[in-house]
Amino acid sequence: MADETPNRAHPADRIEAIVRSDGSVAPALGEPLVPVPAELVELAQGLLYERCLHVGFVWSTSLAREHWQVDLIREMLPDGPACRVHAWRLRELAYGLSPRELDIVTLIAAGCSNRDIAEGLVLSLRTVTTHVTNLMRKLGATNRAQVGATAYNQSLLRFPLPVEDIGALPLTLARIAASKGRRRDDGLLSPRTPVQSPLTIGALIPRAGRAADDGNAMLRGALLAVEQINARGGIRGRSLNLLPVGVDIDDERSLRGGLDRLIRRGVEAVTSGYFAHQLVAIDRSGVEGIPFLHSSASAATERFVSADRDRYRGVFQFCPPDADYAPGFVKHATDLRAAGLWRPGSPRLMVVQQSDWAIVDFGVLPAQRLGERHGWEVETVSVADGRTGSPSNWSDAAVEAARRRPAAVMLASYFVEDHAAFMAEFLRRGADALVHAVYAPSIPEFKHRLGDGAEGIIWATTTGTYSDRVGARFVEQYRRRFGVEPGRSHAGLSFDRVEVLAQAWGQSDPSDFDAVAARLLETRHRGVNGPYSFETPGGGTLGLGSTSEDPSLAQAHTVFQIQDGQDVLIHPRIYAAGRFRAPPWTR
Structure with missing residues (x-):
């Protein structure tokens, strides 16, 4: 039942419930029954x-x-559409925002000018201008558009909405608020209508801690695929549901709890982003036998799975491993030098790498051997590894890198904040090395955080959205559906992953996990992030140039450069949409 006193302190720190169009409330499968505030029921x-x-x-x-952070997600149940309410109490607002700043960032996301905000909130124009300046600083944005994009991407929209005329705001939240409590009977299935039960994909999404912005891209990419598959009629007449569970990317307990909730819910498969303790989730999924489709890009996870492939036969990694990163860095530096596009000032290359995740292996040792063959000295700096004399943070690592004066430096971290801290200090010291980043620039937040400092950065990902017709169509569909940019990696991967799973379900009984795993093993799929075929011993996708030379079967190790604020694919040549430019700080 709905809680009729929604403004009193809620007895729980988390709400998981199902709300139907008539306002009736039921607990999510495997979850305790807790009161749902009436306002959330109406929304x-x-x-x-x-x-x-x-x-x-x-x-x-x-x-x-x-x-409370709230996600409302439409699902199709046997008796008709319903809304899953997923909410958790916040100890503090993200980015250290105040409630007033949350009001203002919501209105910026709605396209309001400073004058509109001042009139709507009854504030002086000067006060609003000061708030906007503070917001840009806190969010690492360089303009209002970036503030609005961050607010939308990270669900920093306040409800109740901060102005009375909610219908005038061009936000999905405003539409829902204007219709809260209304019941639509046309087209809804009655309980007496025979219908097959939906297929549910459980999704472990990083929604707390680092990578929350990437988690939103993962969620939207998967939602877009689910929506399109359902529009095509589903899987043999059965619709798809997506059941996301927010998880802290660094917290083992959070990951265990999230996976346990999905298993209790009875999902037919689990998809997963990248997590520090991914081996824990892989092992648990092996016990259950449930298909587990993850994107950790980890050589360590592939080795773990290959050691007992029968136990982990339902585990598949949807991208080539991280061990390709450092060798790819050396290869690209060598190619630029050979083509005369870059004149290195020294034979020294440097890899600055995160060391806080046991499953990460950026391939430094093979990169050093490769470097020797091509006349490079490949040095490493490990951040926060606890050893005496090692830098304790990424700003200190930038100081050390500037002191050693390498020709090029690779930033081996998956997290935007690490790159931002490094680049701010590195450029402040007048360093002129090429910067070759790993993965983090694929997240839209990267350019918002670094602003003009992102221009010229080269970056690579083992799974990137191609710039061809397939990739461009996905980007346009995503942009039209959600009103924001998808980034160049995990939104596309999450879309592809649902499509691949749907194909396997279409060729097997989804309740027969072994049969589904067998169909996944036979996958030949061309997605927006390239081809998928799981032919490595650890159930990973083939990597072009590392485990296969066939571009129809293997995903390319894509290299981009930020040029005029855009991610331009510059390597490999067969997929390139542009050419390398010397970064502004090296000219």
């Missing part, structure tokens, strides 16, 4: 009425002064 009804797929926001209670 869930509004989402169903407006036929929206998903909305995320911060719900602020009026009396208790509490803030």
Whole structure:
């Protein structure tokens, strides 16, 4: 039942419930029954009425002064559409925002000018300007558009909305709020209508801690695929549901709890982003036998799976491993030098790498051997590895890198904040080395955080969205559906992963996990991030140039450069959309 006193302190720190169009509430499978505040029930009804797929926001209670992060997600149940309410209490607002700043960032995301905000919130224009300046600093943005994009990407939208005329705001949340509590009876399936039960994909999404912005891209990419498959009629008449669970990327307990909730829910498969303790999730999925489709890009996870492939026969890694990164860095530096596009000032290359995840292996040793053959000295700096004399943070690592004066430096971290800290100090010291980053620039937040400092950075990913017609069509569909850019990696991968799973389900009984695993093993799929075929001993995709020379079967190790604020694919040549440019700080 709905809680009729929504503004009192809520007895739980987390809410997982199902709301139907008539306002009835049921616990999610495997979850305890907890009261759902009436306001969230009405918003869930509004989402169903407006036929929206998903909305995320911060719900602020009026009396208790509490803030909850809320996801409302449309699902298809046997008796018709319903809305899953997934909410958790926040100890503090993201980025250290104040409630007033949350109001303002919401209105910026809605396209309001400073004058509009001042009038709507009854503030002086000067006060609003000061707030906007502070917001840009806190969010690492260089303009209002970046503030709005970050707010939308990370669900930093406040409800209740901060102005009364909510219908005037061009936000999905405003549409839902305007229709809250309304019931749509047309086209809904009645309980007496025979229908096959939906197929549910459980998704472990990084929604807390580092990589939360990437988690939003993962969620949207998967939602887009689910929506398109359902529009095509589903899988043999069965619709797909996506059941996301937010997990802290560094917290083992959070990951265990998230996976346990999905297994109790009875999902037919689990998809997963990248997590520090991914081996824990892989092992648990092996015990259950459930298909587990992850994207850790880890040579260590592949070795773990290959050591007992029968036990982990349902585990598949949807990208080539991280061990390709450092050798790829050396190869690209060598190619630029050979082509005369770059004149290195020394024979020294440097890899600055994160050392806080046991499953990460950037391939430094093979890169050093490769470097010797091509006349390079490949040095390493490990950040926060606890050894005496090693840098304790990425700013200190930049100081050390500038002191050694390498010709090029590779930033081997998956996290935007590490890159931002390094680049700020590195450029401040007047360093002129090429910067070759790993993965993090694929996340839209990267350019927002670094601003003009991102221009000229080269970056690579073992799984990147191609710039061909297939990739361009996905980018346009994503942009049209969600109103934001998808980034160049995990949004596309998450879309592809649902499509690959749907193909396997279409050729087997989804409840027969072994049969599904067998079909996945036979996969030949060309997605927006390139080809998928799981032919490595550890159930990973083939990598072009490392485990296969066939571009129809293997994913390319894509190299981009940020040029005029855009990610331009510059390598490999067969997929390139542009050429290397000397970065501004090296000219």
